[in-house]
Amino acid sequence: MKKRVLSLALVLSMSVSMAACGNKGGGEVVEVDVPSIDKLNGDDYKDLKADIKILTNRTDIVDTVYKGYADQFNELYPNIKVTYEGITDYEESLTLRLPNGDWGDICFIPSTVEKSEMGEYFTPLGDYDTLDARYNFVTEKTYDDTVYGIPNGGTAGGVAYNKKVWKDAGVTELPTTPDEFLADLKLIRDNTDAVPLYTNFSAGWTMGAWNDYVGIASNADADYKNNKLLHQKDPFTKNEEMSGPYAVFYTLYSAVKDKLVEEDPASSDWESSKGMINKGEIATMVLGSWCVQQFKEAGDNPDDIGYFPFPITVGSERAAASGGNYAYAVNNKASEDNQIAAMLYVKWMLEESPIFDDEGSIPALKGEPLPESLAEFEGVELLSDNPPLKGEESLYDDIRNSAEVLSGDYPVCEVLEAALYGTKELDDLMDEWNQKWTEAQETNGAEITE
Amino acid sequence: MEKQSFKQWFCSRKVQRRLVIFTFLFIPLVLLLMFTYIPFGKMIQFSFYDMKYLGARTFVGMKNYAEVFERKEIFGSLFNSLYYMGGGVVQLALALFFATMMVFKVKGESVFKASLFFPYLICGIAVGFIFKFFYARGAVLDTILQMFGMNADNIPLWLQDQSINNVSLAATSVWRYTGQNVILFLGAMMSVDTDLYEAASLDGANRWQQFRYIILPSIKSIIVLNIILCVSGCLSAFEPPYVITNGTMGTGTYFVIMNRIAHENQKVGLASAMAIVLLILIILCTIGQKLFFKYVFDDGSSDESKAAVRKRKKAEKARKAMQAKGGAVS
Numbered sequence: 114m115k116k117r118v119l120s121l122a123l124v125l126s127m128s129v130s131m132a133a134c135g136n137k138g139g140g141e142v143v144e145v146d147v148p149s150i151d152k153l154n155g156d157d158y159k160d161l162k163a164d165i166k167i168l169t170n171r172t173d174i175v176d177t178v179y180k181g182y183a184d185q186f187n188e189l190y191p192n193i194k195v196t197y198e199g200i201t202d203y204e205e206s207l208t209l210r211l212p213n214g215d216w217g218d219i220c221f222i223p224s225t226v227e228k229s230e231m232g233e234y235f236t237p238l239g240d241y242d243t244l245d246a247r248y249n250f251v252t253e254k255t256y257d258d259t260v261y262g263i264p265n266g267g268t269a270g271g272v273a274y275n276k277k278v279w280k281d282a283g284v285t286e287l288p289t290t291p292d293e294f295l296a297d298l299k300l301i302r303d304n305t306d307a308v309p310l311y312t313n314f315s316a317g318w319t320m321g322a323w324n325d326y327v328g329i330a331s332n333a334d335a336d337y338k339n340n341k342l343l344h345q346k347d348p349f350t351k352n353e354e355m356s357g358p359y360a361v362f363y364t365l366y367s368a369v370k371d372k373l374v375e376e377d378p379a380s381s382d383w384e385s386s387k388g389m390i391n392k393g394e395i396a397t398m399v400l401g402s403w404c405v406q407q408f409k410e411a412g413d414n415p416d417d418i419g420y421f422p423f424p425i426t427v428g429s430e431r432a433a434a435s436g437g438n439y440a441y442a443v444n445n446k447a448s449e450d451n452q453i454a455a456m457l458y459v460k461w462m463l464e465e466s467p468i469f470d471d472e473g474s475i476p477a478l479k480g481e482p483l484p485e486s487l488a489e490f491e492g493v494e495l496l497s498d499n500p501p502l503k504g505e506e507s508l509y510d511d512i513r514n515s516a517e518v519l520s521g522d523y524p525v526c527e528v529l530e531a532a533l534y535g536t537k538e539l540d541d542l543m544d545e546w547n548q549k550w551t552e553a554q555e556t557n558g559a560e561i562t563e
Numbered sequence: 564m565e566k567q568s569f570k571q572w573f574c575s576r577k578v579q580r581r582l583v584i585f586t587f588l589f590i591p592l593v594l595l596l597m598f599t600y601i602p603f604g605k606m607i608q609f610s611f612y613d614m615k616y617l618g619a620r621t622f623v624g625m626k627n628y629a630e631v632f633e634r635k636e637i638f639g640s641l642f643n644s645l646y647y648m649g650g651g652v653v654q655l656a657l658a659l660f661f662a663t664m665m666v667f668k669v670k671g672e673s674v675f676k677a678s679l680f681f682p683y684l685i686c687g688i689a690v691g692f693i694f695k696f697f698y699a700r701g702a703v704l705d706t707i708l709q710m711f712g713m714n715a716d717n718i719p720l721w722l723q724d725q726s727i728n729n730v731s732l733a734a735t736s737v738w739r740y741t742g743q744n745v746i747l748f749l750g751a752m753m754s755v756d757t758d759l760y761e762a763a764s765l766d767g768a769n770r771w772q773q774f775r776y777i778i779l780p781s782i783k784s785i786i787v788l789n790i791i792l793c794v795s796g797c798l799s800a801f802e803p804p805y806v807i808t809n810g811t812m813g814t815g816t817y818f819v820i821m822n823r824i825a826h827e828n829q830k831v832g833l834a835s836a837m838a839i840v841l842l843i844l845i846i847l848c849t850i851g852q853k854l855f856f857k858y859v860f861d862d863g864s865s866d867e868s869k870a871a872v873r874k875r876k877k878a879e880k881a882r883k884a885m886q887a888k889g890g891a892v893s
Contacts, residue, residue, distance in 0.1 A: 205826065208616055225829070230617055315695070315722075317809050379722035379812055380699035514615075514828045521827025526811045533812075534725065 141214075142445045145452045149239025150263070150460055151247050155189070162192040163454035165447075166217035168200055168207065170439065175199030182466050186458055193454045214446030218455040221439030222254060222262045228506045231261040235442040236452055238263060238459075248463065248477050250437030252500045263463060264437020266474035268402040269422075269487055269495055270325050271433055276419045278307045278396040287489065288424040289431065291355050291364040298373040301396045310368050311386055311395040314378030314529060321522035322400050326361045326423045329434035329496045333427040339501040343508050344562040348550060349518075349543040356427045359543055362528050364424075365399075366539045369532035378529065387411035391418065399423070403438070405486040406473040421489040432494040435475060508559055516553035518546045610835035620832075627836035637824075637837065640817045641844075643729055643804075647797035647816075650733035655789060657737070658744030663774050665745075666752045667760075676749070680742035687739070691806025694735045698722050698807070725813050732803040732814055740796075744789055751782040787856055794852065795845045817841060 175197045183195035200206050207223040210216040211234050241258045244251045254262030282301040288294035298309035313319035328338030351359045389395045391412030409415035422433040443455040463477040473484045513520040531537035614620035697703045698721035705718050721731045759777050801818035804810050810819035825834035
C-alpha cells in the first residue's frame with residue numbers, strides 16, 4: 114500500500130518536472146510564403162487582419178512618439194492593430210525571452226544574438242544582394258546571404274561638442290589627429306570654465322562607446338574590424354602616425370592624465386550631462402551621433418551643439434563609421450498573418466514613417482540625404498564594416514569575449530582608471546591587451562597572418 | 564481476515580492521513596525542486612562547460628575552476644569583502660547598542676524604532692541611487708561637511724579615492740541593515756523576563772552590568788545567527804558596488820565581477836564556477852564560525868557556557884572523590 118502511494122507520487126512529480134523542462138524549442142517555426150520585403154506590395158494585403166506587438170527599448174517615448182507611428186500606420190491598414198511594449202533592461206530581458214517563441218511579432222535584435230542564430234528566431238526578409246541595393250546597413254544582420262533584420266536607420270561615429278565653447282576657447286579649426294584634439298582640449302581648459310571632455314564614466318555604456326572608434330575611424334578601412342583585426346598580430350601596438358586602435362585609447366588616456374576630464378568621474382551623471390553640454394558647461398563628449406538630437410533638446414541652445422568626426426587621420430584619409438541602429442526583425446514563430454502584417458509595418462516604418470527626421474539619424478533607404486547634424490563630415494568617408502568571411506561570422510564576438518577586450522564597458526573603464534590613478538602606463542596596458550588578444554586568437558582558432 | 568475493498572482501504576484513517584500530508588507537501592516540494600534544486604544542478608553542470616547563454620557548449624572539465632583561482636582580479640576581489648565585514652562588525656555593535664537602549668524605557672521608542680528600520684524597507688537599487696548622489700562631488704555629504712567648517716579641498720572624492728571608496732560603499736550597507744538587526748535583537752531581548760532587571764537593580768546592578776550578565780547571555784544564539792548571516796552577506800555583497808560604481812575604481816566585489824563575466828563577456832561557464840566556489844567558501848565560513856563559537860565560547864544555543872559546564876563537572880568530580888574518601892575513613 115505504501116509503495117503504491119509512493120510510486121504515484123514519483124510518477125506525478127516526474128511528469129511535472131518533465132513538462133517543465135522538456136519544452137525546449139518553444140513553438141514551431143511558421144513558414145510564410147511572401148515576397149521579400151522590398152517587393153511586398155501593401156495593396157495586396159489591405160484586408161489582412163492581425164494584432165501585432167512590437168518590443169522596444171525606448172521606454173521614454175513608447176507611449177507618445179511610437180504610438181503616433183502606430184496610429185498613422187493604422188490609418189492605412191485599418192485592420193492591423195499595432196501595440197508597442199517598452200522594456201527597460203531591453204538586452205537582457207530579450208535574451209531570455211527569445212528562445213521561448215512567444216514574445217511578440219517585431220523586435221529590435223539584441224546584440225547578444227549571434228548572426229548564426231538569427232535564423233532560429235527571425236523570419237528571412239530577403240536575400241542580401243537585393244536588400245543591400247535598397248537599404249542601408251543590412252550587412253549587419255545578414256547571415257548566409259539572407260537578411261534577418263533591417264536597421265532602423267543609422268548613426269555615424271564622431272564627437273559631440275559645444276561650438277560656442279570651442280570658439281570661445283580660441284579653436285579655429287576642428288582637430289584631425291589625437292594630439293591636435295588634446296591640444297584643443299587644453300585650450301578649453303585654460304580659456305573657459307567648461308569641462309573640456311566629459312567622460313560620463315559612471316554610466317558605464319558611455320565608456321563602452323569608445324570601442325566603436327576602433328574599427329573604421331582608427332583605420333579608415335571597412336575590412337578592418339571583421340576581417341583584419343581577427344588575424345592581426347598585436348593590434349594594440351602604437352604606430353608612428355598615431356592611428357589604429359592604440360590611438361583611440363591614447364586619446365582617452367592622455368585626456369584623463371592631463372586632467373582634461375571631469376574632476377570626479379565616479380559621480381558623473383548622464384542625464385544631467387545633456388543639459389550641461391547644451392548650456393556650455395561641458396565642451397565635448399565622445400558618443401555616437403544619435404546623442405546630438407538629445408543634447409539639442411536638453412536646453413535652450415540647440416544650435417550650439419555640433420558633431421565632428423573622431424580626430425584620427427590615416428595617411429591622408431579620414432573615415433567615420435556609420436552603422437545601423439537596432440534592427441527590426443520579425444518573429445518566425447508567429448502566425449502567418451501576423452508575420453505578413455509585421456513585415457508591412459517594418460516596411461512602412463523604414464520607407465514612409467517620419468522616424469528618421471524625428472531622431473536625426475541616417476535614413477534606412479539608400480540615396481536619401483544625410484541629416485543636418487552630420488554637416489562636418491564633408492570630406493570624411495562614411496563607411497560601414499564589411500561582412501566577415503564565410504565561416505568567420507561569429508569569430509569577432511568569440512575573440513573579444515574570450516579576450517575580454519573590446520567587449521562591454523569595463524576594459525575602457527580600465528584605461529581611465531589606469532590614467533587616473535597612474536597605476537599603469539598605457540603601453541603596458543596595451544601590451545596586456547595584445548597578449549589577451551593573442552591567447553583568444555589561439556583558443557578560437559584564428560590564424561594570425563600579419 | 565476479511566479482505567478490504569479499495570474504497571475501505573482508501574477511506575481508512577491511515578491512508579487519508581498520508582494523502583493529506585502528501586498533497587500538502589507536493590506543491591511546495593515541486594516548487595522547491597523546480598526553482599531551486601534543478602537550476603542549481605544545471606549550474607553545477609554549466610560550470611564544467613565553455614558556453615554562452617545561446618549557442619553551442621563545449622566540455623572543458625576543471626578549466627573554469629582553475630581560472631577562478633588563477634585570475635588575480637577574480638579571487639582578489641574577495642578581499643574587498645573585508646571592508647564589508649568591517650562594516651558588519653560596526654553594524655552589529657550599533658544594532659546591539661540601539662536595541663539595548665530601547666529595551667529599557669525610552670521616550671518616543673516607536674519613533675526611533677521606525678526610523679532605524681525604515682532604510683531596510685527601501686529596495687537596494689534605490690539605496691544605491693540615493694548614495695550615488697549623496698557621495699557625488701559637491702552634493703549632500705560635501706555640503707554638510709562644509710557647513711561644519713571643513714575645507715572643500717580636504718574632503719576626499721568619496722567614490723574615487725581608493726583609500727576610502729570601499730569604506731563609503733560598505734557604509735551604505737551598514738545604514739541599510741542596522742535597523743533590521745536592531746529589530747531582531749530587540750525581539751530576542753523582549754523575551755527576557757523583566758523581573759530579572761528588577762531583581763538585578765535591587766541588588767545594585769547598573770545598566771552595563773544588566774546588559775553584560777542578563778541580556779547578553781540570553782540573546783547569544785541570535786547574535787551568533789546574525790554574525791553568520793552578516794559574513795555570508797559580506798562575501799556576496801553586490802548592490803552597493805553594482806549600482807553606485809559598477810565595480811570600477813577598485814570596488815568590484817566578487818559578485819560584481821561575476822555579473823560582468825556572465826553578462827558582458829558571456830562566459831556563463833566561468834561565472835557558474837565562480838558561483839560554486841563562492842558557495843563552498845560560504846559553507847566553509849559558516850562551519851568555521853560554528854566550530855569557533857563551539858570551542859572558544861560555546862555554541863550559543865545552550866544556557867550554560869562550556870566553561871561553566873567544565874567547572875561544574877570538575878566540582879562534582881571533586882565532591883564524589885571527597886565522598887568516596889570520607890566513606891573509606893568512616
